[in-house]
Amino acid sequence: MNPVPVPRDLPLPLPAPEPLLVALLIVFFLMHIVFVNFMVGGAIISAYYELRGLRERRYVRLAYEIASTITANKSIAVVLGVGPLLAINTLYTVYFYTANALTGTFWISIIPLVVIAFLLTYAHKYLWHRMENRKGLHVVLILAACAIFLFIPLIFLANVNLMLFPEKWPTVRGFFSALALPNVLPRYFHFLLACPAMTGLLMVWMFRRRSAAALVETGWQRDELVRAGYRWALWPTVAQFVVGPVVLLTLPETAEPARMLMPMFGAAMLLSIWMTMLMYVETRRPAGRIGASFAAICALMFAIVGLMGTGRHVYREAAIAPHRELVRAKTEDFARRAAEANRAAGVEGEGRRP
Amino acid sequence: MDFPVFHLDVLGNRGLIAGIAVLHVLINHGLAVGLMPLVACMEWYGHRKRDARWDALAYRILFCAFIVTTTAGALTGVGIWLSVSLVNPYSIGSLLRVFFWAWFVEWLVFITEVCLILAYTLTWKTWREGAAKRRHIRLGFALGLFSWITMAIIVSILGFMMDPGNWLADNTLFSGFTNPVYLPQLAFRTPLAATMAGVIALVLVPFFVGRDDPFRREAIRAVAVWTLLFCPFIVAGGYWYYGAVPEAMKDNLAVSVLTLQFSGWLDEFLLLVVGTAIAIVVVVQVAIVRPGLVPRTALVLPLLAILWLTAHFERVREFIRKPYVIGRYMYANGLRVDDYALLRRDGLLAYATYSNPLTPAEQASVPAALPPAERAAALDRLQKGKDVFMNACSRCHTTHGVNGVADHLHRMFGNRVWTPDLTGDYLANMHNAQPYMPPFPGSQAELGFLSTYLEQLQANREPVPGAQQAGITVRPESGSKLAVGERR
Amino acid sequence: MRLLSWMDAAPHRGPVLNIVMLVLLLGMIGNTALLLCVGAATIAVSAIGGLRRAMRAMASPDRSHLPLDRIAIWLPGATALGMCAVALLLIVENPASSVAHSLGLVLFAFELVMLVLPSERPSTAGVSKG
Numbered sequence: 014m015n016p017v018p019v020p021r022d023l024p025l026p027l028p029a030p031e032p033l034l035v036a037l038l039i040v041f042f043l044m045h046i047v048f049v050n051f052m053v054g055g056a057i058i059s060a061y062y063e064l065r066g067l068r069e070r071r072y073v074r075l076a077y078e079i080a081s082t083i084t085a086n087k088s089i090a091v092v093l094g095v096g097p098l099l100a101i102n103t104l105y106t107v108y109f110y111t112a113n114a115l116t117g118t119f120w121i122s123i124i125p126l127v128v129i130a131f132l133l134t135y136a137h138k139y140l141w142h143r144m145e146n147r148k149g150l151h152v153v154l155i156l157a158a159c160a161i162f163l164f165i166p167l168i169f170l171a172n173v174n175l176m177l178f179p180e181k182w183p184t185v186r187g188f189f190s191a192l193a194l195p196n197v198l199p200r201y202f203h204f205l206l207a208c209p210a211m212t213g214l215l216m217v218w219m220f221r222r223r224s225a226a227a228l229v230e231t232g233w234q235r236d237e238l239v240r241a242g243y244r245w246a247l248w249p250t251v252a253q254f255v256v257g258p259v260v261l262l263t264l265p266e267t268a269e270p271a272r273m274l275m276p277m278f279g280a281a282m283l284l285s286i287w288m289t290m291l292m293y294v295e296t297r298r299p300a301g302r303i304g305a306s307f308a309a310i311c312a313l314m315f316a317i318v319g320l321m322g323t324g325r326h327v328y329r330e331a332a333i334a335p336h337r338e339l340v341r342a343k344t345e346d347f348a349r350r351a352a353e354a355n356r357a358a359g360v361e362g363e364g365r366r367p
Numbered sequence: 368m369d370f371p372v373f374h375l376d377v378l379g380n381r382g383l384i385a386g387i388a389v390l391h392v393l394i395n396h397g398l399a400v401g402l403m404p405l406v407a408c409m410e411w412y413g414h415r416k417r418d419a420r421w422d423a424l425a426y427r428i429l430f431c432a433f434i435v436t437t438t439a440g441a442l443t444g445v446g447i448w449l450s451v452s453l454v455n456p457y458s459i460g461s462l463l464r465v466f467f468w469a470w471f472v473e474w475l476v477f478i479t480e481v482c483l484i485l486a487y488t489l490t491w492k493t494w495r496e497g498a499a500k501r502r503h504i505r506l507g508f509a510l511g512l513f514s515w516i517t518m519a520i521i522v523s524i525l526g527f528m529m530d531p532g533n534w535l536a537d538n539t540l541f542s543g544f545t546n547p548v549y550l551p552q553l554a555f556r557t558p559l560a561a562t563m564a565g566v567i568a569l570v571l572v573p574f575f576v577g578r579d580d581p582f583r584r585e586a587i588r589a590v591a592v593w594t595l596l597f598c599p600f601i602v603a604g605g606y607w608y609y610g611a612v613p614e615a616m617k618d619n620l621a622v623s624v625l626t627l628q629f630s631g632w633l634d635e636f637l638l639l640v641v642g643t644a645i646a647i648v649v650v651v652q653v654a655i656v657r658p659g660l661v662p663r664t665a666l667v668l669p670l671l672a673i674l675w676l677t678a679h680f681e682r683v684r685e686f687i688r689k690p691y692v693i694g695r696y697m698y699a700n701g702l703r704v705d706d707y708a709l710l711r712r713d714g715l716l717a718y719a720t721y722s723n724p725l726t727p728a729e730q731a732s733v734p735a736a737l738p739p740a741e742r743a744a745a746l747d748r749l750q751k752g753k754d755v756f757m758n759a760c761s762r763c764h765t766t767h768g769v770n771g772v773a774d775h776l777h778r779m780f781g782n783r784v785w786t787p788d789l790t791g792d793y794l795a796n797m798h799n800a801q802p803y804m805p806p807f808p809g810s811q812a813e814l815g816f817l818s819t820y821l822e823q824l825q826a827n828r829e830p831v832p833g834a835q836q837a838g839i840t841v842r843p844e845s846g847s848k849l850a851v852g853e854r855r
Numbered sequence: 856m857r858l859l860s861w862m863d864a865a866p867h868r869g870p871v872l873n874i875v876m877l878v879l880l881l882g883m884i885g886n887t888a889l890l891l892c893v894g895a896a897t898i899a900v901s902a903i904g905g906l907r908r909a910m911r912a913m914a915s916p917d918r919s920h921l922p923l924d925r926i927a928i929w930l931p932g933a934t935a936l937g938m939c940a941v942a943l944l945l946i947v948e949n950p951a952s953s954v955a956h957s958l959g960l961v962l963f964a965f966e967l968v969m970l971v972l973p974s975e976r977p978s979t980a981g982v983s984k985g
Contacts, residue, residue: 017841093478096474114456115839135434354712592923593923656972
């Protein structure tokens with residue numbers, strides 16, 4: 014029998030009431046992941062259009078328009094990641110840091126990888142016109158950025174998954190064994206599909222508010238662009254109806270039953286069906302009326318994402334609640350013993366060198 | 368520290384943090400905190416004189432800063448956090464509990480700063496005239512202010528690590544924030560950032576303004592004036608800062624500045640520092656008085672000099688704090704001062720959850736010819752010694768890499784066999800001989816186990832993998848008794 | 856003579872040559888007290904000259920009111936004065952044949968030159984390009 018590790022935690026109290034920290038974690042993580050979706054989706058879609066643009070020139074301009082969004086979205090995505098990191102470090106200190114340490118090489122490699130990816134997107138955007146005659150090389154820039162953007166989520170997913178299963182900690186040998194744990198890969202595909210989907214909605218928003226003069230310059234009609242956005246939103250979302258249930262079914266069993274999980278994901282599923290239908294209807298609408306349901310779609314997406322984030326938290330708590338009690342007990346026990354030993358040693362003030 | 372032990376046995380764990388952190392400081396001081404006000408001033412100056420050349424130059428300098436700060440600058444900031452979480456999770460975890468709201472506010476300021484730099488850079492070409500231009504200039508100054516505020520907040524935490532001041536007694540965020548080293552350090556860093564930015568801008572100007580363009584001289588002179596203006600404040604702030612460093616930590620100065628090997632050369636080194644600082648001032652003076660005389664290459668010298676001085680200052684600041692990672696509260700090994708009585712009584716390993724599996728090379732150090740029971744006992748002692756090493760020593764030391772214990776033992780004991788009898792006494796009293804070393808945090812028996820582990824390092828030169836490669840096992844006494852089958 | 860015509864080419868070249876020769880001489884004599892006295896006197900004379908130039912620039916009709924330009928009038932001289940003090944400190948605190956002492960001498964000469972050397976006039980006339 015493999016003993017489950019029960020480490021001790023820090024003796025310092027939480028800096029804020031736990032519900033507040035949890036709210037911070039969920040809300041700001043969702044904001045972060047939405048912008049990450051925009052960033053990764055933007056890179057993928059821009060690469061796709063640029064490749065199409067090698068045959069049909071009009072797509073080149075579209076690729077440029079999408080590539081331009083990456084600049085702002087990437088910076089916002091990174092800065093929004095700080096908040097959830099703060100919250101998760103504080104709420105799940107033992108779990109998060111343990112997972113980090115066990116996948117440390119790849120965890121720290123996030124830094125150089127993201128820097129390189131960002132520099133590639135800058136090169137791609139700012140050297141666009143200068144590389145008119147080197148289109149092949151230019152496309153390689155964005156494809157390389159895409160490759161990195163597609164790899165990094167694996168590192169995060171391996172970590173946040175590993176942190177929930179203390180019994181797995183002694184079995185893991187580095188990043189790849191953590192990656193192989195259930196259910197990292199289904200979650201990865203779930204995330205991957207969300208990227209073009211969210212970016213599609215971003216495209217709809219962007220092109221709906223673009224001025225007529227600016228649109229003329231792109232060589233596209235407004236309704237063409239909006240419809241393209243909706244298609245990017247629609248088809249990956251349809252695929253989610255396959256991947257989503259796979260994720261749900263492959264979720265490892267938790268220590269405690271997660272009672273609210275099914276109702277939440279069930280509600281999310283229903284709202285998703287409604288939203289997908291609206292997206293489909295939009296793609297078929299004529300130029301005059303396309304975009305009429307955009308607000309409704311966004312509201313539904315907002316609710317779905319909120320339910321997913323909260324559901325995920327419910328699952329997280331169910332996975333480690335009993336273990337947290339054990340950790341808490343061990344921490345208190347250690348603190349008691351340390352105080353006792355200090356009394357016995359007759360410690361004279363702090364900072365004294367033993 | 369009760370975590371799986373992440374360990375880099377060649378570079379050393381400190382090296383990981385140092386590389387990322389120094390890069391971050393150089394970028395944020397030189398390209399953000401210092402450079403944004405300079406760029407805003409340049410834009411404003413050009414606007415007031417109705418001279419578009421200043422505007423063009425300011426934009427190009429800003430763009431360089433924009434590219435670097437939004438990639439390497441931002442990511443190394445996160446990188447410090449990620450690396451410290453790997454190397455010393457107890458320290459960063461503790462700091463987070465104390466300073467959570469400070470970091471939260473800092474985060475809000477970061478968001479503002481990111482939005483401002485995106486806006487400032489991306490609207491430069493479109494907000495060109497009249498009211499829009501004036502708005503754009505105000506944006507630049509706001510950006511400079513917010514960049515400074517992020518530094519102002521984080522410096523408090525750095526100061527706290529050196530001297531928590533009243534926090535040890537009353538444990539509030541305010542007392543932690545207003546620690547004795549805070550304002551002096553801020554007074555030092557602010558002008559340093561401005562000067563660094565000036566030196567960087569001096570290097571950039573010749574790239575953006577041709578040699579035959581008379582504007583180059585004007586630009587160089589103006590940037591040189593900016594650079595010189597802050598120099599006396601660096602000296603004043605530095606003096607104040609040095610005065611606020613706890614006395615006991617000043618004893619570490621020689622080793623912190625030069626490492627143990629060269630600590631006898633402190634006077635010569637200080638002369639080198641003074642000489643370098645003078646050289647920077649001299650080049651900048653020439654740039655003011657005869658800007659045409661200064662070739663591009665000469666301007667690179669102050670840049671390299673100030674980058675080196677700053678990087679070295681950061682090394683000194685980090686080292687001088689040892690043996691503590693948080694002054695008087697937590698030692699550099701991640702163990703709290705208050706826990707020492709318990710650990711020395713019961714042993715470090717009595718409360719350690721994890722064990723680091725022995726490598727084949729380590730196992731081979733125990734002779735195979737021994738009878739099985741003896742071999743098992745020897746391996747057990749070796750395992751315990753390794754666990755003590757990983758928990759108590761590996762945060763700062765490697766085996767044979769940077770700051771390797773084998774090198775230190777070699778320096779002390781040469782080629783004599785490093786038996787526990789030989790090394791044990793030294794290990795027990797190291798912290799008296801070297802004030803930057805924490806005391807040994809374990810029982811007498813564990814001192815013996817550690818010595819046993821160190822002994823095999825004399826022959827075994829293979830690097831020791833950390834938990835990120837080799838994984839961990841659970842020490843039998845510490846695991847929970849959850850039956851298998853309760854979790855899948 | 857070529858040297859004379861070189862010196863005549865710009866008014867500051869004479870004083871600069873004088874300074875270099877003076878500091879060389881003081882360094883060779885090696886008497887710290889003498890060096891301090893003569894050095895202080897030289898600083899005072901040069902500083903007064905610099906002060907007069909600065910006041911004239913502040914009062915000049917085509918002066919710029921912007922902070923950079925006003926600071927640029929005072930800062931070079933103030934810096935040179937401060938650095939002269941640093942140089943004298945290096946000279947006084949270190950034995951005659953040491954690196955620090957020689958560094959101090961060289962720095963002192965350089966900073967005196969900085970004190971007497973006028974800056975090239977920046978173009979204060981507003982240039983409206985583009």
